[in-house]
Amino acid sequence: MNLKKIKKVTVFLLKKISISIIAILFLSVLVFFMSRLAPGDPLVSYYGDRAERLSPEEKEHALERLGLNEAIPNQYIRWVNNAVHGDFGISYKYKQDVLEVIEGRLINTLILGGIGFLLTFLFALLLGIFCAFREESLLDHIICNVGTVTSCIPEFYFSLILILVFSVNLKLLPSSGAYALGQSGSIQSRLTHLVLPMIVVVLSHLWYYAYMIRNKLLEEIRQDYVLLAKSKGLSKKDIMYKHCVRNILPAFISIMAISLPHIVEGTYIVEMVFSYPGIGTLSFESAKYHDYNMLMVLCLITGIIVIIGNNVGQAISEKIDPRMKTSEIVETTEVTKI
């Protein structure tokens, strides 16, 4: 029995992983060709202004050195071959190994995006429960309206206003970067730099999800079993936490998983406005300067985050929700009704 289970799990995992790999390969093809087809000169990012003064021979030589003179499909095959061996090439702009450049930036993004993601959903859940509890009350109405307004403000605009208020006028918080010059180790400096971008990431997504959770809960409260629970003598609070919230958790987790790309994208925009040295700014730069190798790796990282997020979400919600286990349904006769 146990062995059978282990086998089942491994088959399941292998299936998921192979599908993910195919998805990532497909993504890499797409990004590779799209980036090459975009107009512009990749040599500009490598040589800077000097690129314009290169003679045709020098240019050809440079292209050959960077491997850009071959046909695009061949370039792609070479790139895959190198990538499999762990060589993702060098960044044209930084003239360093791509992974080295990314390493430092990735942590910054994870701090901003990861914490922002968790905070967004923590607050969304709390706010959703709070509003569902006080359905149709004045407070609920106020929160709903304010929430709708905040979620409609574009992130970059919101960021600029915060910078204007807190950095320019009040001079309370720094407006850009991840830490003050020369203080990369200081936690305090990091935190003060995080405050404004974090506020934007959280606030701009918060209400969208809080409202979803509020509505899911209200739907759940209208179910018949809540009436039975009430007639047992359970209090509203008990019904909310022991029954309703529990029942929306699977939906909540799938929403979390599906929204991962949404929040990643939001983080990238915020990074750019605050010149926060993370992956977002880096991808923007690499796309702008035709830093092909860099762009490929960044896209893959983003893609992997999204795919992992989706799969994990699905797996968890299957575990939590007994209704999702299809294999058990067969035992009942109820199915024949359909």
Added chain:
Amino acid sequence: MNKDDILVDVQNLSHQFRLGKKAYVKAVHDVSFQIKRNEIFSLVGESGSGKSTVARCMMKIYEPTNGNILYDEMNLCNKEEWKKNNKRIQKEMQIIFQDSTSALNQRMKIEDIISEPLRIQHVMKGKSELKNYVMQQLAYVGLDESFLYRHPSELSGGQRQRVAIARAFGMKPKLLIADEPIASLDVSVQAQIVNLFQHLQKEHDCSILFIAHDLSMVKFLSTRVGVMCRGHLVEMAPTRELFENPIHPYTKALLSSIPIPDPILERNRKILTYTDDTNLHDMVFAEVSPEHFVMQEVGCES
């Protein structure tokens, strides 16, 4: 049975629902019956017995896994014949569902609900002609003009079911499939609707396949009855014969469970239970007396 008399001939119909890669549920298993012209044929059984699935296969909502359905000597399960005739069949076969709340589009007015199929099938030419016809149909089912511009949500369950009936009969169907049309209605409304069915059936000379779990109404309404149990048709007979002389133990159990609105009789009513360990697959459907068919073990038919 005279061949010209038969409107629908269902032959060895089976339908399976697929649940997963290897899991199937057999909803209907090898069911054969005929519906004659101008009769009300009832299928009864408990929930999950497959009676609705039979109806849906006949309406081609589900594609049957096995078997043939001959309508007026056209095989509905044959793709080419179906393609050739589906316009005609869609017009001649109408269905009424149990839950008229969800079967009627909440955003449409009653007038549009009734006239929509007429417009699709191009039965009427002019606009005023169409409107007159719709009003006439409403009058048939006992609703007045004021209902024309109302929405389904403003009507009671019985009134909504009347609208569904008006829509179905407006097409002048040859076969009406009524899938538990009275199950969710009140007793007095049920009686109204049953009378309406009876009346309209005579008026239109059509056949009705009436699917129900309420045996007392079936007894009143139908000419012949088929009893379904877990996907099998276990007994089929003219109504009187079935109620007076039930043979299959499941039919007996079902008949014994009809509540009697009389306290003394009801409290002394003996309820038979049907526990079946017999394997219904190994049985044959045999005629025991004229038009009375029962599922029996092989070798029992004498």
Added chain:
Amino acid sequence: MWQNGKCKSMKNLIEINNLSVHFKTKQGEVEAVRDVSLSLRQGEVLAVVGESGCGKTVMCKAIMKLLPKNAWVKSGQIIADGQDITNLSERQMRKLRGSTFSMIFQDPLTSLNPTIPIGKQIEEAVLMHRNDMKKHESKQRVLDLMELVGISDARLRYDSYPHHFSGGMRQRCVMAIALASNPKILIADEPTTALDVTIQAQILDLLKDIQQKVGTSTIFVTHDLGVVARVADRVAVMYAGKIVEIGTTQEIFYDPRHPYTWGLMRSLPAFSQGKEHLETIPGFPPSLINPPKGDAFAPRNAYALDVDFERMPPMFRITDTHYAATWLLDERAPKIEAPIGGKIINEQR
């Protein structure tokens, strides 16, 4: 306990005096329950019969104080087990729910939480009013309850989820939950309507069985007169938010007095055997937004008198247990022979 004579000496567990419940809707104020007075005696089954929208469910929810937000008790008084509960707070009501009264709902498919095992859901109800119970005690109590409502292999089924059960089994689970704290009053709102006929009788017999074993008094809401005939000691017939006739089961079935009761019974196929058509009540029930001034049934009533359209009939006394609200019982009214009742129907089976 089933003899009606005995019930008289017993005390009233529920007493409803002139209860009116109103709903606020977009179209206007709906008078769902209008001036209803009723009592439930110790150990009896009182059936409340009526068609959908007649206010029978609303009345039950008003007793349990489970009314939706847009409904409120306009006037009247509800006394349960000697205590006036009309103005109790939610917190006080919570103590009574489950212990003094509990409720069974119509649809067993939706009245259980789909994500919690059956045993846990029953246990929750057991622990509700007994916080001091130890783990193994409460589990034992759950198993006992499951056995009481006829769930075999209780120990095995303890961890099953609702979707593993059939409709009848789920209704048994709901009953176990309702009975968990030995309530004095059980309110059953159409508990068998959603079930198959063959299971319906089983559940009814079980309900009656338990009712005699545990001694709960039951308010049984239904629209099915066959069900009423099986379980009820007394019957209240409701129409358009009012009780139009109330009496013992025998009185209602064999000597009905209100034209609506006649109509309701005559529309059953059992009374139309051998006839061409089923008898019906013509027309539709009235809207309860601004309900009619006189007898709400008058427009559909072939026996209606002029006074029916003008003045609301009071409850006329027929016997000590039998009352009906129709002007036909007034001494000035013409004598009309009831079209039904008086004899046991002949069911040829």
